[in-house]
C-alpha cells in the first residue's frame with residue numbers, strides 16, 4: 040500500500056499489494072522495482088481531480104508562446120489537445136502520417152461516446168460510469184484515473200455540441216441517447232453510425248482554427264521515427280517527411296504521443312492500414328515503460344475473412360446484437376447448406392444456450408470466444424480458409440457464425456431494421472455480396488482495440504520526463520477490457536481536459552535550456568534513424584514486408600489471440616524471434632529512401648510490430664490469470680469461464696526495455712481500490 | 724479473373740508520367756479494388772519493379788484517404804469509395820484504366836497520389852465554430868430543431884475525398900464547400916459566424932485555384948457520400964445574404 044493513502048469513510052482497500060506465486064515467464068524477463076508512485080492524488084475519489092487541478096502550477100499567458108509542444112498524432116486525443124493548447128497560446132507543432140489530420144482512425148468509430156449526463160433520469164452518475172468502467176475492465180485499471188474520466192465526460196459533450204458536432208436529437212431538439220455495450224443506463228451519445236467521424240471533424244476544425252491563428256503548425260505525411268532525449272528529458276522527435284524522404288528533427292519543451300492503437304500487430308484488425316506502434320515503441324526503447332501490452336480487445340461482430348488477399352477487417356456495430364440472433368448449425372454436415380434451408384431445430388443458438396440470462400448480449404470477449412470454439416469444433420460457416428497448425432500441418436476451417444436478423448425483421452418489419460442499420464447493412468452487402476435482409480449475416484471476431492500501451496502516471500506522463508501519452512496509445516483507463524463507447528470518451532477527455540491541465544504543471548518549469556540541431560543527443564537520434572533506414576533499403580532479400588507482416592499476424596492470432604496458454608505463448612516467442620531474423624536478413628524494399636516510398640514506411644512499422652509481438656507474448660505468459668480480454672486457458676472456472684487471481688495479479692505490468700538482446704524488466708504497479716469493491720464477473 | 728490494368732506511373736511531382744500496362748491474373752471477386760492493387764504490387768515487387776503508390780487508410784469508406792479515377796470515373800462505377808468497391812463489379816478479361824485525381828488544385832505527388840492540402844486550408848479559413856475548450860454552455864441549453872440537425876448531420880458526412888473536384892469539368896470544390904457551409908449553418912451554434920464563414924471559405928477556395936460552379940452536377944453523382952447538390956444552392960444563398968446582411 041502506498042504510504043499516506045487515504046480511504047473513503049467506510050471503505051477499506053479490497054486488495055493488498057500482490058504477491059505473485061506463479062512464474063510461467065521465468066527466464067523470459069527480469070523482475071524490476073515496484074512502481075510505487077503513479078502520482079495519483081489521495082483523498083475522497085470525487086475530489087481528487089479538483090484537488091490536483093488546483094495544486095498544479097499554471098503558466099502565465101505571456102510565457103506560453105515561448106513554450107513549444109510537439110504533438111504526434113492528430114486523432115481525437117492529439118487533435119483535441121492541439122486545439123486546446125493552441126487556444127491557450129502555446130506554440131504547438133502537430134504530426135500525422137495521413138495527408139490530413141481529418142483522416143485519423145478515430146474517424147471510423149461507429150457506435151457512440153459515453154457521458155454521465157443522466158439526461159434520461161435513469162440513475163446515471165459519475166460514480167455509476169466510474170463503477171461500470173472499472174468493473175467492465177475487470178478491476179485492472181487505476182481507480183483515480185477512471186473516476187476523473189467519468190467526471191469530465193459531461194464536459195466533452197458540452198464542448199462538442201458547442202463546436203457543431205451534429206449528435207442525434209429527439210423531436211424536442213434535445214440530445215438523444217442510447218444504451219450500449221450491455222450497461223443498464225442510456226448514456227451513449229451518437230451521430231447515427233458515424234460518431235467518431237463527427238467528433239474527429241469537430242476536433243480537426245478546432246485545430247485548423249488554431250493553424251489559422253498561428254499557434255499550431257501542422258505537419259502532415261510526416262512519420263515519427265524516434266524521440267529525442269536530452270539530459271533525461273524528452274525534447275523532440277525525429278520524423279521522416281514521407282513525400283521527400285527527408286529525415287528531420289523537431290525540438291520542443293515537451294512531447295506528446297497520441298498515436299493510437301497497435302492492433303495491426305495481428306496484421307488483420309479493424310484498424311486503418313497505417314495504424315502502427317512505431318512512435319510508442321521507439322519511446323519504449325528509449326526508456327518509456329510499456330504497460331499491459333497483452334490486453335487486446337477482440338470484437339465479436341466483424342465481417343469474416345474471405346481469403347488470403349484480405350487486407351483488413353470491418354466492424355459491424357455491436358448494436359446488431361440487440362436484434363440479431365447468433366447461431367451455427369447443430370451438425371457439421373449442414374455448414375455448407377444455404378442457412379435458410381436449415382430448420383429451426385437444427386440450429387444452435389449457442390450464446391442463448393450457454394448464457395441464458397444475457398444471451399446474445401454477453402460481453403465482447405465472451406461472445407468472441409464462444410464463436411471461436413464453435414468454429415474450432417467444425418461448425419463454422421462461410422468460406423473455408425487454410426490455417427497452419429502448431430505442428431506445421433495445414434487444416435481448413437470455416438471461420439464464421441450467423442447473425443440472423445430474420446426474427447427481428449418478422450417482428451419489427453423490414454423498414455424498422457433498415458432505419459436502424461441502413462448504412463451498416465449496405466456496407467455488409469458491398470463487402471460480402473450477400474443481402475442481409477434475405478440471408479443471415481456471417482460474422483466472426485476480429486482484433487479491434489488495445490487496452491495496453493505506454494505506461495503513464497496520473498498526469499499522463501510516461502516514465503520519460505517530458506514525454507506524455509494520450510488516447511489509445513497509453514495503457515489507459517480501461518483495465519483489461521474496454522466498454523463500448525468509452526474510447527472516444529477517453530481520447531477526448533485526455534485531449535480537451537486532462538492533458539492541457541497536467542502538462543502545464545510540467546511546462547511551468549520551462550522554457551528549458553535551448554537545444555539545437557547540433558546537440559550530440561540530437562545528432563545521435565538523427566543518425567540512428569538514418570542508419571536504420573539505410574539498413575532497410577540495403578537488405579534486398581526475397582520477401583515482401585507484407586508477407587512478413589502477415590506471418591507475424593498469424594502467429595499472434597493463433598497463440599496470443601482469444602485463448603492463450605503457456606505452451607502456445609512460448610512457441611510464439613520462438614517463432615517471432617525467428618521471424619525477426621528473417622525480416623532483418625531477407626526483407627525486400629525497392630525504390631529509394633529519398634522519395635515517397637510506401638514499402639519503406641511499412642518496413643519501419645513492421646520491424647517494430649515484431650518486437651512488440653514478442654513483448655505481448657511475454658506479458659501474456661507472465662499473467663497466469665484470465666481477466667477481461669486476456670484469457671488464459673489454465674485459469675478458468677469449472678464452467679469454462681474466465682478466472683481472475685486478484686491475490687497474484689492485481690497490478691499493472693509495466694515493462695522496461697531490457698536492451699537489444701536483453702530480457703524486458705517487469706515493474707509492477709499495484710492496483711489498490713478504495714472506492715469500489717472487487718467482484719468476479721458472471722454472465723450466466 | 725484476369726485483368727489488363729493501365730496505370731498512371733509518375734515518379735514525382737515534376738516527372739511527366741505515363742500510363743503503363745500490366746496483366747494481372749488470379750483476381751478474386753471477393754477482393755476489394757485496393758486488394759487487387761495490393762496483389763499487383765506484390766507481383767511487381769517480385770519482378771523487381773517498384774510498386775504502384777496509392778493512398779488508402781481506413782479501407783472502410785470513412786477516412787477519405789483513397790481516391791482514383793477508374794475508367795474515367797471518380798471512385799469507379801459504384802456510388803462508394805474506391806476502398807469499398809469490390810472486384811465483383813468487374814468481369815474476367817476487363818481492361819481497367821487507373822489514374823489519379825486530375826485537378827489543378829490537387830497536384831500529383833507520385834503515381835496515383837495527389838496533394839489535397841488545399842481542403843485543409845479552406846477549413847482553416849472559417850470551416851469551424853469558434854468555441855474554445857472549457858467555454859461551452861451546457862449541451863442541452865440550446866435545443867436544435869431535429870430536421871435541421873438531421874440536415875447538418877447529412878452534410879457533415881462529407882469525407883473530404885475530393886471526388887467532387889476530380890469529377891467537375893471546372894475543378895470546382897463547391898460541393899465540398901457547400902457541405903461544410905450547410906453543416907455549420909443549420910445549427911444554432913453556427914449562426915454567429917455564418918456570414919463571415921461563407922465569405923472567407925469561398926475566398927480561400929478561389930485562391931487555391933478551384934474553379935467556379937456552372938451547375939453541371941457531376942460532383943454530386945461522383946460523391947461517395949451522396950452529398951446533395953442543394954448544398955451548393957445553400958452556399959449561394961448564404962453568400963448572397965452575407966453580402967446584404969454581412
Ligand SMILES: Cc1cc2nc3c(=O)[nH]c(=O)nc-3n(C[C@H](O)[C@H](O)[C@H](O)COP(=O)(O)OP(=O)(O)OC[C@H]3O[C@@H](n4cnc5c(N)ncnc54)[C@H](O)[C@@H]3O)c2cc1C
Pocket residue numbers: 111112113114115116117134135136137140143144145146147148149150151152234235261262263264297298299300309310311314315317318354487488509510511512523524525526527528530
Ligand atoms: C472500427 C472502429 C470502431 C470503433 N468504434 C468505437 C465506438 O463506437 N466508440 C468508442 O468509444 N470507441 C470506438 N473505437 C475505438 C476508438 O475509435 C479509438 O480507440 C480512438 O478513436 C483512438 O483515438 P486516438 O486519438 O488515440 O488515435 P487515432 O485516432 O488512431 O489517431 C492516431 C494518430 O496518430 C498518428 N500517428 C500514428 N503513428 C504515427 C507516427 N509514427 N508518426 C506520426 N503520426 C503518427 C496518426 O496519423 C493519427 O493522426 C472504434 C475503433 C475502431 C477501429
Ligand code: SF4
Pocket residue numbers: 880881882883884885886887888898899902942945946947948949950
Ligand atoms: S462532397 Fe463528396 S465527393 Fe466531395 S469531398 Fe465530400 S465526400 Fe468527397
Ligand code: FES
Pocket residue numbers: 778779780781782783784785786787788789790804805806807882
Ligand atoms: S481508405 Fe478510407 S475512405 Fe477509402
